[in-house]
Amino acid sequence: MTRELRRLEALAARRRLRVRVLRALRGLGGAGATFAALVKLKLAASLGLKLGLAVLVGLGLAWPFVALAILTLMGLVVAILGLIAGSGEAGDLFCPEPSGCDRRERRAARLKQLIATRRAWLDAAADSPRPPA
Numbered sequence: 553m554t555r556e557l558r559r560l561e562a563l564a565a566r567r568r569l570r571v572r573v574l575r576a577l578r579g580l581g582g583a584g585a586t587f588a589a590l591v592k593l594k595l596a597a598s599l600g601l602k603l604g605l606a607v608l609v610g611l612g613l614a615w616p617f618v619a620l621a622i623l624t625l626m627g628l629v630v631a632i633l634g635l636i637a638g639s640g641e642a643g644d645l646f647c648p649e650p651s652g653c654d655r656r657e658r659r660a661a662r663l664k665q666l667i668a669t670r671r672a673w674l675d676a677a678a679d680s681p682r683p684p685a
Contacts, residue, residue, distance in 0.1 A: 575614045583610025 587606035589595075596602040612619035 579610040579614030581610075582613035583607055586610065 583606045586609040587602055590602040590605060596605055608619055608622065611622070
C-alpha cells in the first residue's frame with residue numbers, strides 16, 4: 553500500500569513539474585516573440601519599455617490572472633496620477649484644455665462670419681442688374 557501511495561505521489565509530482573515547465577516555456581516563448589516583434593517593428597521607444605511589454609505578455613501567457621492584476625493596478629495608478637496632476641478644475645467633457653476651446657470657439661465664429669460675408673456677396677451679385685449681352 554505504501555509503495556502504491558509513493559508511486560501516485562511521484563506521478564503527481566511529475567505532473568506538477570511538467571505543468572510548471574510548460575507554463576514557463578509558454579511564457580518565455582511569448583515574451584521572446586513579443587520582444588522580437590517590438591524590436592523588429594520599432595513600436596516601443598526604449599529597450600526598457602520593450603522588455604517590460606515582453607515580460608507582461610509572457611506573464612500573461614503563463615499566468616493570465618497575474619498579468620490582469622498588474623494591468624489593473626497600473627491603470628489605477630495612472631488614473632490616480634491623472635487626478636492628482638489635473639488642473640483642479642472639472643473640465644468640459646469635450647474640451648479638457650480650456651485654451652483649446654477658446655481657440656475653437658473663435659475659429660467657429662470666424663467661419664460663421666466668412667459664410668455670412670460670402671452669402672451677402674452672392675445676394676448682392678444676384679440683385680445687381682446684368683448688362684445686356
